[in-house]
């Protein structure tokens with residue numbers, strides 16, 4: 158299954174969390190070049206601020222000004238004192254999707270879908286049960302995307318995660334397999350050292366090469382790094398064009414394969430090349 162964008166074709170390279178209680182950050186986000194925003198009511202909001210954050214966020218979303226970028230609201234879990242009221246507040250809102258934290262099984266999504274039947278759901282994969290049930294979760298009819306919660310997952314695993322994230326690779330790959338098997342978008346977890354641009358670039362490259370559509374971010378300084386890492390490079394675009402035209406020439410000469418730069422090009426490589434060009438066009442369109 159090919160790399161995906163959101164269902165409306167928008168890129169998802171940079172997905173920025175904004176704490177729902179931070180009015181200044183909610184306003185600043187209107188001018189930030191993130192492809193998507195997760196308006197957070199869960200872990201980024203202190204207990205005392207939960208009700209205020211819900212009211213503030215509902216007002217800011219109603220005011221609009223977030224452009225074409227995807228707007229996702231992360232509610233609190235339904236097992237918390239705030240989850241049901243969060244879901245009720247954003248059912249029928251202008252949000253593009255509701256993100257459900259700590260999804261452990263499809264039943265968790267059923268419960269939210271009953272409260273918010275009109276909006277697509279996204280699922281946080283951040284518990285051992287969630288990762289082990291990723292395929293069943295990905296098959297949920299309301300689900301459009303998945304987000305890795307690598308901080309919670311590391312906590313639940315008692316893992317000490319180092320550079321290269323070897324400790325999390327099995328979980329990341331299980332969730333990727335589930336998302337791709339069901340045609341869902343999937344976004345990599347956050348990189349906590351938000352002033353370390355080089356470390357972020359390395360982790361973005363790793364996530365991109367594994368197949369993630371983009372990276373979740375916690376600070377505006379991380380946006381450009383993710384946008385660059387998850388966009389096709391000029392070299393890749395130029396190669397894709399050459400592969401397509403070489404393959405078209407080969408097929409019109411009655412051959413089933415072409416060779417470009419010493420490598421075979423078959424139908425499936427052309428499909429990948431076309432998908433890359435479509436993604437590059439979507440990124441250009443989103444920037445204009």
Ligand SMILES: CC(C)(COP(=O)(O)OP(=O)(O)OC[C@H]1O[C@@H](n2cnc3c(N)ncnc32)[C@H](O)[C@@H]1OP(=O)(O)O)[C@@H](O)C(=O)NCCC(=O)NCCSC(=O)C[C@H](O)C(=O)O
Pocket residue numbers: 173174175176181182183185186197200201281283305306307308309310346347351375376377
């Ligand atoms: C990490 C931060 C607390 C740092 O905040 P701050 O000290 O205010 O940073 P700066 O002074 O450098 O901020 C500069 C300006 O940028 C704005 N800003 C900061 N962060 C954001 C943001 N996330 N979105 C939009 N705008 C932001 C500031 O307002 C400043 O603007 P200005 O006033 O014009 O100068 C902070 O970045 C932060 O709170 N980040 C988000 C943290 C968060 O959302 N955490 C929860 C999600 S991560 C998670 O839960 C993952 C998952 O569940 C898992 O388990 O892994």
Ligand SMILES: [Mg+2]
Pocket residue numbers: 200258281283306308309
């Ligand atoms: Mg989490």
